[in-house]
Amino acid sequence: MSNEDVLNPKEMPHEPEKATLEGKNKFIGFWFFLGGETVLFACLFGTYLALNGSTMGENTPEHLFGLELVFIMTMLLLTSSLTSVYAMYHMKNNDFGKMQLWLGVTVVLGLGFLGCEIYEFMHYIHEYEFTFQSSAFGSAFYTLVGFHGGHVLFGLSWITALMIRNSRRGLNLYNAPKFYIASLYWHFIDVVWVFIFTVVYLMGKVG
Amino acid sequence: MSTAVAQNRGLGAAIWDYLTTVDHKKIAHLYLVSGGLFFLIGGLEAMIIRIQLMEPSNNFISAGLYNEMITMHGTTMIFLAAMPIIFALMNAVVPLQIGARDVAFPFLNSLGFWLFLFGGLILNISWFTGAPDAGWTNYAPLSTTSPGHGVDYYVMGLQISGAGTLIGGINFLVTIVNMRAPGMTYMRMPLFTWTVFVTSTLILFAFPALTVGLFLMMFDRMFGSAFFDVALGGNAMIWEHLFWIFGHPEVYILILPAFGAFSEIFSTFSKKRLFGYSAMVFATVLIGFLAFMVWAHHMFTVGMGPIANSIFAVATMAIAVPTGIKIFNWLFTMWGGNIRMTTAMLWSIAFIPTFTIGGMTGVMLAAAAADYQYHDTYFVVAHFHYVIVGGLVFGIFAALHYWWPKMFGQVLSEGLGKLTFWLFFIGFHLTFFIQHFLGLIGMPRRYWTYQEGQGLELGNMISTVGAFLMAIGTLVFLYNIVQTAVKGEKVSGDPWDGRTLEWAIPSPPPHYNFKQTPLVRGLDALWVEKMEGKNGMTPAEPLGDIHMPNNSILPFLMSLGLFIAGFGFIYQVDNKMWLILVFIGMGITLGSMLTRSVKDDLGHHIHKEDLEKGAGE
């Protein structure tokens, strides 16, 4: 396939993200990467579970966590997962405008999530003097949740960069895989969050 | 190696070419040269260790320096010598063996290399400011409380080079999954490719554990967190588990490609197809699978309790079964064959008893209770040098002699090769066999010195003598490389009467590897054609334009950025001004990443007409 065909395809194939060899490679490679990320987060979860009792007698999970904010954050992130599904739906139908729109919604929801998280951390630090350094539990909590937050931030920047870069030229076989794997990444972030709200917050509240 | 190119276009252009290359064959050269240099440095450190231990109460180097020496020896050898040389072989051989023109992610391939190199540089720069001294296993709290910046260098260096390895692993996984030539089913893949596939999978799942461990270590040392600090409720065991969840698969990451190379060599030089190919594949996969269930055998004495110890003991022993399958299959590959004693074959043949001994001591170590005696003694040192040097380093030597013509178009001198072999082989056994007994009679490892009158003098002396023989052997090998390069005799594409696809193309292969993608019709694809009296492979496609990736300096820049940021992280503990380096470095890296994602890079085409004229070779 010549470069011209890739950038200006006469007709979009059924699965544009996997139409070229490069696309297929990206697709498989990114999934494999997510397999590795699974282990990475498992190690962080394991560390958290091993240390969540090491609170040095203060600021225990039960005491700290409030479920309202976590619920809102969960809803934001779950919904953003759906909106990115919408975006991919429109990509497959070769409707670039709608795809951009839904990606935009995804980014806004993601920003909302991130804002809540920053607020939450600030709250803990200022109200409870509960920091990264106060106990092993503090270190483990901020590391696990912070790693996830970092992923959110990276995902947002990535999707935004893709949207801006391609805003003028529309969809083609070169950027379709890029959009696709960015959305995979976004879903994965949601997967991790499901475990975070379950293991850290809900189970923390149960004690 | 690229001397010819250099003379034509000037040194600057050649260096630029290597800085920007995304060609897997050139990246193989880069890996080989840097891995080789690190091997020499690691070997030098080993020699210093051996000289210090030559006699009791020796004072050749100080106690603190000794700990730095063993730490750097272990770290350098494993991460900066063994792994990269394996990556050199993977890059040089795998795409050719599966009939691909390139790897799946040429850009990432180059990024992986530069990350490894800059990580390695960080580690070794620590020699100028105080090297890490907590052992290559870097157990907390010894590491978290180690004064100076040595351990910080360890953390940053391994973090960066580890990222490179992970990227490299994913690249090879996808290459093998997606880029195989038509007809090359999984069960027709050469065994080396299979082992690389499994090794890459292990990399994918093992390295994240190291990444997390290193992050926690970094946070504890540089940002005041308390993961391993018992005073704040931390737990030092977490590091040990994370390290070994990575560390045990790591040893199979190292050995499996060597197994693959031996499989190719045994089969080629016995002129027989590999005995029990499917069992070999099965065994490889099984070893990879079991590799993740046994890590705690390094921790039998930390007090996990008898239940955990027993489970891990039995699981560990299980690995002997697939490994045994391999040993016997190799023996029966030679059985009934027509064995040619080339240098590559010599190394491979020597590997069998050596590795069997190492594996057997491994099983002895796996007997949990007995490990209460062996653990952290020279018995363990003997075990792992038998498997690592006797398995992996022998494998590297064998593979280098075997694939040297493919990589560089010249055959290494067989005479010098055999001399290297005998020196190294004898030296190796002198050095390490005796160490089993040193351990059993009570010599712990990581001992800067031992007292007189403990009966350890003779054994240590012998061991040191052996190490010198190995060093001489290595020097002969270096001389061999130089002499071969100077002689510059060209060799055909298929000097060994090979069986697999890489021997179907010229040596060294042209930029695009295969002019026309070959059609694979069975295991040992080239051999199949040879047996039908054909000269080469049947093409699977008509001659057409070939799509190739573009060179790029970005991988180098991204890695350079992290290198700079690494120093910022290390020294911001002393003075926050150093954070400037973090910003500059991360700026370079993120900027390069952004450039990469907004600038289209569609590669270029080599045109059909040029191919017909034979350009690009």
Place this chain on the structure above:
Amino acid sequence: MRGWMGKFRSLILFGALTLFLSGCGVENMTALKPEGYGANLLFDLMMISIAIMLFVFIIVMAIYTFVLIRYRQKKGQEDYIPKQTEGNKALEMIWTVIPIILLLVLAVPTVQATFDLADTGAKNDEDAITIEVTGNQYWWHFNYKGQEITTSQDLYIPTGERVYLDLKSSDVIHSFWVPSIAGKMDTNPGENVNSMYLEAFEEGVYWGQCAELCGPSHSLMDFKVIAVSPEEFDQWVKDMQNVDPEAEPKTASAKEGQELFNNNCMSCHAIGSGGAGIAPNLTNFGNRTMIAGILEPTKENLVNWIVNPDEIKPGNQMPANLVSEEEASKIADYLLQLKHSEVTPDSAGDNNQK
């Protein structure tokens, strides 16, 4: 198990291996001449595994040698193309199943021994001797639980009885190892206390070492286990319990030394069962086998050590030049006369340092 293993062992002992071994290795340090219950159990386990390994190795080498001799390329055979065999199901079954069986044979005693050695439940019994062992950079602290005895470096135990150890560390991880009596066990910082037991068969002074990298002087962190008869041990316990930490020494120099010691050293060290525990307890220093675990117990060595410990044990915590050489000499006089018991390493028989 000792019964049939006994025969078996004599067979193995015959082998060239052990012949070689009797040539080197020190009797009270090697794992190959067990003098205690644990070491003995482990020695048997080692021998089982070595036997299995030798069996496997012989088979591999037999095939190997045959193949290499028989199938090496002969002159004029360069073009011979052998039959391309794919494999052989029966053979492959054999070399899968036999190793599995061999490993099971090894796994059973392994698991037994592992549980046997972990059996420290009796340590809380009324009359059990339980000693708290604390690893420090770079010395060992021993606290006889419920007996008001603290010592360091030399660990006295009675023969023929299980002595339980609770192991922990005050700084980094160490590992407590007395090869000829028992296997090793790590000492962890924090709450993670490990336990093991020692049971010495014979009287003797057994070499112990630290087996987990713990800093520059890791290799100098030696200690001794002194196994004496139960009667002697009881005597020792009594003597140690009756120590008067303030007792006046006899000579003038030692008296001055005592004062100097109290003023300069007591903030870290201790005499008697109390004390800070930051540095070794020196109650029975005069009976020690070694100074700082590694030096012959002479006055000269002791003075050197007091004045400049870092030169002898790099990285250790004891400050250098705290006292002048002259003062150190007086302190040495004081310390070397700290003998409170008739039971000394010599009581452990002549097994000392062969």
Place this chain on the structure above:
Amino acid sequence: MANHSKSPSQQMDFEKKQHKEEMKQQVISFVMMILFTIVAFSMVLLEINSYFLIPTLILLAVVQVLFQLYYFMHMKNKGHDMVAMMMYGGISVAVLTIITFTTIIWW
């Protein structure tokens, strides 16, 4: 690529229909996920016995994640065999790790 015999526009329509069908499943799974989340949160608020509660919470999370993986991330579609293999590989290592860290780290 699109080497069917149908005309391009027919093809397009057919695919659009397919996509719609898939979309429907995805919306359903989204609703399920929201539902599960609400159930999980309410169970914690209702302070149910924790021996029962914790396994249930984990189960709910696992099912939710399966929805994500199979529907949102299309792991149910064909061409995902290798993907599934590697994900399950990662998940196995992950599970082992977490079991370790919740059992034998403290003793």
